[in-house]
Amino acid sequence: MIWQFDTLLLVLLIVAAVISLRIKDLLAASVVFGIYSFLMCLLWAVMAAVDVAFTEAAVGAGVSTLFMIATVYQTTRRSSD
Amino acid sequence: MPTPFQILLHNFNYVCYVVLLMIGLHAMITKRNLIKKLIGMSVFSTAIILFYVSIGVNNGGDMLAGHDGRPVGNIPVLEHGIGHDAITHPETIDPRRYANPLPHVLMLTAIVVGVATLGVALAITQRVFQDYGTLEEDEILAQLNNPQENDD
Amino acid sequence: MRAFGLIIVLLTGGLLLWGVRDFPLFGAADSPANGGVVTAYYLQHTMQDARVPNAVTTVLADYRSYDTMFETAVIFTAGIAIFAILRVFDDRGGRRLRKSQDAPVKGDQYRIIVGTTSRLLIAPIQLFALYVLVHGHHSPGGGFQGGVIIGASFLLLAVARNLQTSLDRFPERRFLAMGAGGVLIYAGTGLLCMLLGRNFLDYGALQAVLPATGPEMARSHGIFAVEIGVAVTVSASMFAVYAMLASRGRLKDGL
Secondary structure, eight states: OOHHHHHHHHHHHHHHHHHHHHOSOHHHHHHHHHHHHHHHHHHHHHTTOHHHHHHIIIIIIIIIHHHHHHHHHHSOSOOOO | OOOHHHHHHHTHHHHHHHHHHHHHHHHHHHOOBHHHHHHHHHHHHHHHHHHHHHTTOOSTTOTTTTTTOOOOSBOSBOOHHHHHHTTTOGGGSOGGGBOOHHHHHHHHHHHHHHHHHHHHHHHHHHHHHHHHSOOBHHHHHHHHHOGGGGOO | OHHHHHHHHHHHHHHHHHHHTTSOOTTOTTSTTTTOHHHHHHHHHHHHHHOOSBHHHHIIIIITHHHHHHHHHHHHHHHHHHHHHHOOSOOTTSOOOSOOSSSOOTTGGGHHHHHHHHHHHHHHHHHHHHHHHHTTTTSSOOHHHHHHHHHHHHHHHHHHSOHHHHHHHSOHHHHHHHHHHHHHHHHHHHHHHHHTTSOTTOGGGGGGTSOOSSHHHHHHHHHHHHHHHHHHHHHHHHHHHHHHHHTTTSOSSOO
16 A cells, blocks of 8 residues: 555545535536546555455446436536535 | 554544545535535445445555565455465465455445435436426425425 | 534534544554454455455355345345336426437537447447456456446447437346346345255355356356346346436436
8 A cells, every 4th residue: 555645545535525515517516526436446446445446436436427417417507505 | 652643644544534424424414405415425425435445454554564575455366376275275375465355345335235326316306306496405495385386 | 504514513523533543553454353253264265165266256245145135136126216216108297308319419410429439339348347247256346347337338328329229229128127137146046055955045055056066166156146146237227227317217318
């Protein structure tokens, strides 16, 4: 485990979570949440949990982002907060 | 006896998970948009999953491990030669060389189930939008309190 | 509400940070989680019991296969729940659909690039998914990952072309049947072990019906059988969830 890489990823993870929750456009929030999932996938690869990282790359970053985009497409992009 | 600063330095990961969990919880409580609430819920659950996976990390308790060439914390897939010996002599494998596979298994299924339940939550959100025409919690509550405005 | 939420959050976070002080050091080899007897058993006996070098696969599909079986059932249930929540069988009362399959839309001329690229990509993606599924014994991968990648290839087709193209290849009756069929494959493997005289999901019994040299290789094949069940359910459920969400339950003319 490389602690410099680990620390950088954790800081980026918190930044991505905050951006995804503060941004007013729901489509952009969904895409930033995809970035959050990819960062998490890297963090798990660093922690030697390769199976979990693989699952997160396929499920969290790929499929769940698409689910959210489909919902935003069928509802609205507007968000008050 | 390690000083508080050393504890913080070594458990920096845990502190970050607590921060992520707080971000997710705060979003679930205070955000009014339903999709924002769901993103907060996902951040909350991933913070817990991160914590769970990281208790299986094995680097000898040293954040700077691996610099002296000690093989610690490998991925839990046995190498070819070592694995072959283990068929007859399982005690030749040192479990301290590998990361703990048990949290990986539990969280691997939790991620897939989490996405499936996120899909159910998004489906309910779509139904709410079909009925009320908005995703904002306060506007939905206003329509619920004045049901005559909803008869269109 | 905002102040109240902030107080709750700070209280929770403060308590958790207080608890962090008592944790063992990050990544300690002798922490209670890592120093347990069970972990050592899993890592040492995965080759002897099932001839599978990837300890995660063995724990997932053999040592803790009840857990995985019911997780698969949960995923199938989620697909059925979305069917119950969203599915509608007629178009009356819905708002006008924005995109029809035949009507040209803005930017349609660019779709040929996206469409052709995705058509070239889908076959390698599905081949890779099958590789991930069958090679889960020796490398990261297995039923969950392979199933999600198969589902994602149909999702790519739906996004790049349209939902109808994807539904022509993976129609509603088929993905509902596959979702149930995967759980059936998993539970059926367990039941077969029971009929052969061992416990439920004790794959060692399968050596009577499979070309295995012993109970260890039979366990390896049994793990493979249940991984196929997991992959079938997961791929069908992922596509079902996307198809319902993208078309508001009408299964035509979605995103």
